[in-house]
Amino acid sequence: MLLLALDTATPAVTVALHDGGRVLASSDEVDARRHGELLLPAVDRVLTGAGAALGDVTGIVVGVGPGPYTGLRVGLMTATTLAAARGIPVHGLCTLDGIAYAAGTAGLEGPFTVATDARRKEVYWARYADARTRLGEPSVDRPADIAGTVAGAPAVGLGARMYAETFTGVREDLPEHASAAALAALAAERLAAGAGQGEERGFLPPLPLYLRRPDAKVPANYKVVTPR
Incomplete structure (x- = not known):
């Protein structure tokens, strides 16, 4: 292998x-x-x-x-x-599973949360029972909307570091990316x-897990140019 x-x-x-x-x-x-x-x-x-x-x-x-x-x-x-x-x-x-696995290798025991930066003042996140077991599907949310779920629990990843007021148990000594x-x-x-x-x-199949539409959009009301 x-x-x-x-x-x-x-x-x-x-x-x-x-x-x-x-x-x-x-x-x-x-x-x-x-x-x-x-x-x-x-x-x-x-x-x-x-x-x-x-x-x-x-x-x-x-x-x-x-x-x-x-x-x-x-x-x-x-x-x-x-x-x-x-x-x-x-x-x-x-x-997120890879980050969780890395955190477990570094000594973190569950349960904990992994959060990465989703831009638009949001995070991609998921909860884990341990380094190998994710609880539910990954989500994208504004940190304030999930504060009651993640506050106080250990958390790793750039998203948790960026919004430490929500992820109050953030572990800055563990993997960020x-x-x-x-x-x-x-x-x-x-x-x-x-x-x-x-x-x-x-x-999983090698297909993108976006969770939301891309930032780039087709301009509205653009002028169509056609040949004469």
Whole structure:
């Protein structure tokens, strides 16, 4: 098993290579505006650092979000393109699950909340019984609207840090963004346990989990120009 994992659902451009037992190499860069520019060089750097080639990879792991429209698409399109070129499977995972897994690896016990920045003064968030068990589906909300649910409980992620008045149990010593190393480790664990496609079986299809419409919109009342 040799898994290439990547995630662009948060400001982090994160890539890792995992052999089923450990992370062989990883790269993490935080730049919310340069996902497309940074991702492929990071893939090349990780493969080179591990002494591997794309032809050695047996599966792709990708974070499917939730996340902002443009950044999220960069990772998903790259993952599906690389997988198609190699004829290997793509294993989708919820990005929040990867952050939760990383938090658990760092010693956080449940229950807790993961929250990332959704822009528009909102957060993408989900509650967890423990590092491997999400309680319900991810949501997007204004922090004030979920204060009664999350206040006082441990919370991780950039969204929790940004709205510490709501996420009063925020743990600033724990992961802020997605980690491909954590995604890869989680995927390897699920594959070893015989997980298959479908969330109830462990993996999601490599499709974007947006939770809302994209920020970009077609202008209203624009002038149509037609040839004479």
